[in-house]
Amino acid sequence: MSDASTLAAASNPTQSIVGGGLSAAGRALPASLLVALPGLVVLAGFDNLAFGLGLLAGVVLAGLLIAPRVAKEGVATITGALHRRFGRAAAILAGIVVVLVVLPLLAADFVTVATVAQSAFGSPYLAAVLAALTVAAIASVAFGERAFGYAAAAVYFAFAASIVLLLVMMAAKSAGRLAPELAYGSALTAVGELEERLLENQLVDFETFSVHVTPFLRLSQRDVAALVFALALGTAVLPQLVSALTFGRRPAATRLAGAWTALFVMIVLIAAPALAAYAKLEIYGAIAKGTPLSALPSWLEAPLGAGLAQIHGTSIAMLKEVASAVRGGAADPSAIGDQLAIHALAIEQSWRTLDESVKLAVIEAAKSLSANATSDEVWRAYTGSVLPAAASAAGNEAGILSQAALVLDPAGLLLALPELASAPSWLALAMAVGVISVGVVMAAAFMRSLMSLSGEHAAAKTKWASAGLALVIALLAAGFATLRPGELVTICVSALSLAAAGLFPALGLGLAWKRATAAGAIAAIVVGAGVTLYYDIGIQVFPAAFYKTWQGFSDAGEMAIEEFNAGEEAVVSAEDADAKATALIALDDLARGTPTRHGLANWAGIDSASGAVFGAPVGILTLILVSLMTRRRQRAE
Amino acid sequence: MFEIVLGLVVIVGVLAMLAGVGGMLPGSAGFDPLPLLGYGGICLLLAVGLLLIAAGFMRRAIARHSGETRHDLRTARLTYGGCLGAAALSLAVPLVAGPLNVVRIDGFPLGYYLAAQGALIWHVILAFAWAGRQNAIDAEGQSDE
Numbered sequence: 064m065s066d067a068s069t070l071a072a073a074s075n076p077t078q079s080i081v082g083g084g085l086s087a088a089g090r091a092l093p094a095s096l097l098v099a100l101p102g103l104v105v106l107a108g109f110d111n112l113a114f115g116l117g118l119l120a121g122v123v124l125a126g127l128l129i130a131p132r133v134a135k136e137g138v139a140t141i142t143g144a145l146h147r148r149f150g151r152a153a154a155i156l157a158g159i160v161v162v163l164v165v166l167p168l169l170a171a172d173f174v175t176v177a178t179v180a181q182s183a184f185g186s187p188y189l190a191a192v193l194a195a196l197t198v199a200a201i202a203s204v205a206f207g208e209r210a211f212g213y214a215a216a217a218v219y220f221a222f223a224a225s226i227v228l229l230l231v232m233m234a235a236k237s238a239g240r241l242a243p244e245l246a247y248g249s250a251l252t253a254v255g256e257l258e259e260r261l262l263e264n265q266l267v268d269f270e271t272f273s274v275h276v277t278p279f280l281r282l283s284q285r286d287v288a289a290l291v292f293a294l295a296l297g298t299a300v301l302p303q304l305v306s307a308l309t310f311g312r313r314p315a316a317t318r319l320a321g322a323w324t325a326l327f328v329m330i331v332l333i334a335a336p337a338l339a340a341y342a343k344l345e346i347y348g349a350i351a352k353g354t355p356l357s358a359l360p361s362w363l364e365a366p367l368g369a370g371l372a373q374i375h376g377t378s379i380a381m382l383k384e385v386a387s388a389v390r391g392g393a394a395d396p397s398a399i400g401d402q403l404a405i406h407a408l409a410i411e412q413s414w415r416t417l418d419e420s421v422k423l424a425v426i427e428a429a430k431s432l433s434a435n436a437t438s439d440e441v442w443r444a445y446t447g448s449v450l451p452a453a454a455s456a457a458g459n460e461a462g463i464l465s466q467a468a469l470v471l472d473p474a475g476l477l478l479a480l481p482e483l484a485s486a487p488s489w490l491a492l493a494m495a496v497g498v499i500s501v502g503v504v505m506a507a508a509f510m511r512s513l514m515s516l517s518g519e520h521a522a523a524k525t526k527w528a529s530a531g532l533a534l535v536i537a538l539l540a541a542g543f544a545t546l547r548p549g550e551l552v553t554i555c556v557s558a559l560s561l562a563a564a565g566l567f568p569a570l571g572l573g574l575a576w577k578r579a580t581a582a583g584a585i586a587a588i589v590v591g592a593g594v595t596l597y598y599d600i601g602i603q604v605f606p607a608a609f610y611k612t613w614q615g616f617s618d619a620g621e622m623a624i625e626e627f628n629a630g631e632e633a634v635v636s637a638e639d640a641d642a643k644a645t646a647l648i649a650l651d652d653l654a655r656g657t658p659t660r661h662g663l664a665n666w667a668g669i670d671s672a673s674g675a676v677f678g679a680p681v682g683i684l685t686l687i688l689v690s691l692m693t694r695r696r697q698r699a700e
Numbered sequence: 701m702f703e704i705v706l707g708l709v710v711i712v713g714v715l716a717m718l719a720g721v722g723g724m725l726p727g728s729a730g731f732d733p734l735p736l737l738g739y740g741g742i743c744l745l746l747a748v749g750l751l752l753i754a755a756g757f758m759r760r761a762i763a764r765h766s767g768e769t770r771h772d773l774r775t776a777r778l779t780y781g782g783c784l785g786a787a788a789l790s791l792a793v794p795l796v797a798g799p800l801n802v803v804r805i806d807g808f809p810l811g812y813y814l815a816a817q818g819a820l821i822w823h824v825i826l827a828f829a830w831a832g833r834q835n836a837i838d839a840e841g842q843s844d845e
Contacts, residue, residue, distance in 0.1 A: 104816075112815040113794060119820050120790035123827045127782055127834070244817070248807025276812040278797045291790050315838060318831035325827040329820050336816035575779070 084323025086212040087307035089219030094502040095171040102473030104339035108275035117291040121298020126321010131314035149581040160565035173544035176502035183495030199506035222497035233341035257347040268467030289673035297559025302512035362482035371475025375453035386429035409549030424452030564678025565592030583690030591682025598674035606654035606664040618668035707752030771841035
């Protein structure tokens with residue numbers, strides 16, 4: 064009996080396709096992206112709707128294009144399918160790409176879980192990371208596929224229910240309507256009116272402000288298309304999603320489970336822009352009425368405490384970290400910066416950019432806090448001492464909350480939502496538990512996908528090696544998570560982009576095209592992943608050199624080019640090594656760009672994280688060309 | 701055959717627009733649609749024409765074959781259609797949202813609504829339709845065997 068028929072015989076025909084869809088939905092999207100979705104729409108309005116579109120298109124492609132092909136090969140993993148069709152080398156290379164994709168996604172997942180646990184339950188961050196790692200590791204080993212599937216379905220149901228309930232409460236509070244997803248048009252109109260008031264009263268920063276419903280103000284058309292492309296193809300080949308859809312099912316049932324998964328994922332995805340509209344109404348409402356910084360709204364406490372919001376570059380999390388460093392003996396701003404670099408990368412980066420007077424104010428406020436300071440005492444120290452200094456340094460003499468002063472991380476909005484909705488505390492806790500559970504289930508699903516790299520029919524020794532690899536990768540991810548990196552969304556998009564370019568050509572086309580050869584699949588994986596990694600790492604790590612190499616492909620304007628040339632001259636004419644190093648850093652920053660300023664190092668203006676828009680087509684072309692060439696040679700032989 | 705003829709008509713029309721035929725017509729009929737459509741619109745029309753021709757040839761090929769080849773051709777056509785549908789919903793909808801925002805329905809600018817909700821609902825409808833159609837093709841293929 065072949066493996067395919069063994070799997071088909073093992074399939075349980077009564078296994079619920081709807082329940083399978085719900086279970087796969089719980090393992091479909093990285094938790095750090097899922098929780099950031101409403102915040103992303105608040106940040107960039109229309110342009111970040113690309114996230115929802117790309118992710119759902121990816122789920123549809125996973126369920127209808129990739130998973131049925133994998134099921135047809137008689138296996139339940141993408142590496143297993145590649146092994147069966149193209150041999151061991153292709154499977155090993157795909158396994159390496161899976162590891163490179165899962166590592167950052169797992170790290171981002173741990174950061175999200177630990178941040179929410181710290182914010183909601185006051186757990187120490189490091190302990191929360193370790194707890195998440197331990198629970199995920201136990202869940203990935205102890206549960207069978209069926210039990211894990213039930214857990215994923217239950218967790219996703221609870222998460223989706225808490226999000227929808229929160230949305231209903233926000234709509235009832237803001238617009239008095241109980242069908243929020245269908246009726247938030249009135250909220251959008253109100254947001255538009257508030258935006259006009261903010262513009263009239265000059266309470267906005269044009270580098271970060273955009274009219275909510277107007278397209279392509281923060282991202283270009285090309286960037287939106289590239290982002291959707293990378294997210295869709297990357298999600299389509301996510302190993303844990305494909306396995307969840309495929310396991311124990313024939314291709315026909317896999318397709319139906321894929322369609323149900325798309326439906327359940329859609330329920331959360333269409334809730335995100337609705338939540339964003341109601342949240343923006345509250346946030347802009349507070350800004351429009353000129354709220355003084357000394358009387359900050361209480362909904363800012365949770366995101367400021369988690370370091371997921373900043374006012375004039377400061378946060379309560381920063382104050383707490385500085386207080387901890389001061390108690391540890393660090394006295395001057397530089398020493399405190401070094402301490403922060405050990406375990407709070409994102410806060411350290413903000414700390415370095417602060418004005419010296421603000422740093423001193425933060426240190427003074429930190430000195431006034433004891434180790435057992437209550438949250439009220441910290442809040443008073445922050446609003447009473449830190450914010451006035453920060454506002455003064457930023458030229459905000461009136462000391463009022465403005466759009467320019469407030470920087471909200473995408474995940475930070477989720478922490479603010481219960482307060483924004485005036486939700487009861489039990490709902491805030493339920494939502495926190497939902498986010499943590501989804502994060503832990505996702506982490507366990509990632510670890511299970513690493514464990515199954517050796518395939519379902521591998522020898523016991525190989526399976527133990529895979530389990531060891533999964534544990535090492537999870538430990539590395541947890542280690543990275545303890546540094547508390549920022550930019551989790553960018554990390555996730557980069558990882559999905561790598562998956563799209565490295566895996567999609569071989570899985571999307573290679574499994575379907577009868578003429579595809581092993582050499583073609585191997586070349587597609589190497590070239591696709593290589594191009595995308597080169598684009599991402601090239602721009603992030605050596606941007607000036609990248610720009611010099613690919614000047615003709617950059618969309619840089621004349622002024623930016625002149626500025627870059629001036630920067631190069633500054634490097635050449637630097638008098639000593641220190642001046643030269645400073646000039647080189649400035650040149651790299653200019654070429655790399657910032658979240659609000661486009662850099663010079665790019666191909667056709669595409670963001671470094673969306674490199675799959677180049678890698679995937681090149682991978683597909685490579686698959687076709689190499690397959691045709693090697694097939695001819697095989698025939699000739 | 702119908703798709704091939706229609707596709708050729710569309711392509712000839714596009715080539716005529718590119719050659720500026722409309723602008724050369726005398727009097728009030730002298731209308732050049734190129735600035736209105738832009739090169740993006742022209743490319744889209746060209747792609748529609750080519751797709752129509754490809755669909756026509758695919759239909760002819762399916763009609764001429766039977767057995768496994770027919771099943772494979774029908775699967776390929778559905779796969780291309782499904783991928784094109786997903787691409788149109790996720791890539792084309794946001795790109796055309798700007799002009800659609802002029803229309804407001806119950807406070808929703810139409811382009812924003814489509815990108816935030818409409819296209820997502822259509823993705824799910826596409827997924828069920830794709831799954832149902834492919835399963836029907838597979839079932840027919842098995843009964844043929």
